[in-house]
Amino acid sequence: MAEIKTDIEIASESKLEPIVDIAKKCGLKEDEIEQYGKYKAKISFDAIHRLEDKKDGKLILVTAITPTPAGEGKSTVSIGLTQGLNKIGKNSLVALREPSLGPVFGIKGGAAGGGYSQVVPMEDINLHFTGDLHAMTSANNLLSALIDNHIHQGNELRIDERQILWKRVLDMNDRALRNVVVGLGGKVCGFPREDQFMITVASEIMATLCLAEDLEDLKLRLSRMLVAYDLDGNQVTAGDLNAQGAMAMLLKDAIKPNLVQTLENTPALIHGGPFANIAHGCNSIIATKLGLKMSDYLVTEAGFGADLGAEKFFNIKCRLANLNPNAVVVVATIKALKMHGGVNKNNLKEENVEALKAGFSNLERHINNMRKFGVPVIVAVNKFVQDSDEEIKTLINMCEEIGAEVSLCQCWAHGGDGTIDLANKVVEVLDKEKSNFKPIYDEKLSIEEKVNTIVREIYGGRKAVFTSSAMKKIKKLEELGLDKMPVCMAKTQFSFSDDPTKLSAPKDFDITVQEVRVSAGAGFIVCETSNIMVMPGLPKVPAALNMDVDKFGKMSGLF
């Protein structure tokens, strides 16, 4: 048997087309792109304006069942699906998130798909790419510098140093920066205070940029961001500091979508990558809207399982951007369903049809949830080498029994050829079933009612419980008139409940909301059910230690 190739080996054997040719393929004029090297480009505002009146293509969301820690391959299926759609003669594009630099140096693993379904140049995409995250780091930290400088220079706004909500960021896994004291060193160094560094993708700037319609809207949103309270408890925004202009200037290129290609030379948009817990976890509205103009079938993806990713995609992104999703693909793997059926994580490679049957309830609840949004569902079974024929047959039968379209895909091993069946089924469903998309709650409801709706309708739980700290924050937001926005649930991705050990389809549980805060620029209220890690650390042997680059620029040790 042939040795299995690594992602970077497969990627480096692929023949990339110049990005100008890819741009032409999707109808862009040569002067509508700005090249970043030969294989990456930013798409200009001119293109966006020119295409404004064009008819939208169909919007297909790829989401997943409750995942194992390794993930179930949403990006890989998304890329495979767009490759498959192009194979069957459809004009399709994929829109994905851009990866963070920090995790690259921690535990081996990129974020650009896998096998024969990757976006390339994967090494650039996983490193600095077109500098979007660096621009966000700069904009975020400029605001921090302006806050501390304002206090140092007399504190006209009477900012309460004990209540500064805005944190500094770096695009690095660095646990030593989780909790810091800044401003030490005496009078010329400002006032000492506690601060925290988050990883850049956790910055509200990332969420805000991803939900902005254009540069003007971004500036407005940035100015609304709540950065602190003053000594009387009034809110202090970035706009009060007049920081939005300079921040938007730093972001003027980052707001433009990035164009790359898949391994099969079909076009791909990669733009924005907000956290899927404290933020909404999908690529920018600008990229999605542009992708709908540039193609007949736009495939996109949302982070974590469907209880988090799809829920937020529908209730936050589609609501705010007036998007009309036409179909949703739920990625399932046999190994994850066996885990939900009670199999130990170390034994998932062994055939176990009974466990698969037992774990099916997880997939079933996700399918039913998607239907509550009025969107047609297709199940994509992402095939792994160890899956047995019996297991595959069982899973497909069970899907069909509950009336769900289902397709076995081999996107990792065969790229677009491995997803032709899925592509055909998706087109069939789109032709046959009309989407009646609707968010599942009214954003004008109280925060408690909104959360309770999600808990009951999506998680399958009893109710939400709010700590006294959470209730205090809710009251404060109501006072400030900041409560009439969608909620963004920060919950473990490993269970429908807030307890990661409750697998499959748990019932009769409560969800505890520990903390509530607003992302006023992004336009949602974050409800945290546990302490969310916003600055990862490095492992005992970081992947960085095995990385190298030779004198010709050829890299090794990267995935």
Next chain:
Amino acid sequence: MAEIKTDIEIASESKLEPIVDIAKKCGLKEDEIEQYGKYKAKISFDAIHRLEDKKDGKLILVTAITPTPAGEGKSTVSIGLTQGLNKIGKNSLVALREPSLGPVFGIKGGAAGGGYSQVVPMEDINLHFTGDLHAMTSANNLLSALIDNHIHQGNELRIDERQILWKRVLDMNDRALRNVVVGLGGKVCGFPREDQFMITVASEIMATLCLAEDLEDLKLRLSRMLVAYDLDGNQVTAGDLNAQGAMAMLLKDAIKPNLVQTLENTPALIHGGPFANIAHGCNSIIATKLGLKMSDYLVTEAGFGADLGAEKFFNIKCRLANLNPNAVVVVATIKALKMHGGVNKNNLKEENVEALKAGFSNLERHINNMRKFGVPVIVAVNKFVQDSDEEIKTLINMCEEIGAEVSLCQCWAHGGDGTIDLANKVVEVLDKEKSNFKPIYDEKLSIEEKVNTIVREIYGGRKAVFTSSAMKKIKKLEELGLDKMPVCMAKTQFSFSDDPTKLSAPKDFDITVQEVRVSAGAGFIVCETSNIMVMPGLPKVPAALNMDVDKFGKMSGLF
């Protein structure tokens, strides 16, 4: 009288040529550049290798007299001179430093020349440019994260947390980060310790990249960087942590020179921008060497006055890179010479021939210093509107009396047309006078001897005095065998002495070396004569507050 246009107004009225056309002009093939938008590019290693055997052009350094706080216009003269050389039919290129993002938001003012002698697109050059500084920030902070992670994960190297020399960086003016405590928050957040943030351009990575010959050499140098001492006082290097591969990977594009153009569409290389105090203050060796292959006349620049910038350019950069400078242009302004002649900074616009005569001694010492390196000198008088005819005549006469070539330039007001005379004089001198360049000290001398030579020969002082702390460090470096490298003096740029109030050409003074440390990756020993500010702060009303960008991406408030 017509209103005087701002730099950004002049720049935005200019007609830029596509960077592919600029590349062609300097003999680069289309596939030897990587475009970053339409007007910026990186030059590939292929081009560098292809040109390796080509004959070098002439190397012309632009330096200056002891400056006023506003600077005397070295960048403007450098750009004007290359434009002038092209006007008279010479094939000339300019190589400059790339600016830091931090100061842009502090006090109004860019770093891309001025008036009709600018490099463009100036707004991009002054903002993220091609991401070089962001890559350095990442590489620097990856090393910091690896150090703290090493300690957290068991500290096999027995790093002494009290003796970590490696600091974190951000490309931001942020005084609150000058002194911080990191690692707070308990066991999962590492060990608490003191740390400091510097501005990115002060990172040893910047100095190291600028002195590296290629990616291989960079990796070697990175691995040599001294990052801490262990509990027994032994050195711990980046190589001991095995960080050099991942760091070099992050820098694989940053090490490639950037190509832009002047307002007159002549090619310009902009690459690297190390501090001129704790580092050597000039653009990368790679850009300089490539520029010599790509042109017959390469104009380049070094930071601060000639006592610092030119001294380091000759003794550090030219020595390490085996460069042979052919001529040096010393920029002088009448206003600065009047200041050296005793005129108060507020009255420099008033005619004062006597003060000009009195202050001439500053220029004279710089001219004599340059001759000690064996390099022919030309004085460029950078004309300002308020300079009187009598003052100009006096200055030119005084230069001629001491046998110095001199030219009046109007590069700000007239671009290349304003520097045709200077260009002709430079070509004349190059044809007529042979350079006998030689560094003024042997790097194998002791640190004290090297510093004393600079103090006597360049500063015109008596001797160097070393504090006991400095002596202790010198001893340590001698023990480690790290003392046989050039020294990098960190001294005020406002005086030949270490007292910024001693103007003109002070005598009979001692220089006190307060602190000594090694930049082992860069390959020099830093001798600090005062506490050097490595993290600037923002002023009371930061320039950021007036910046804006409209929905079409058009910026305002930037210079």
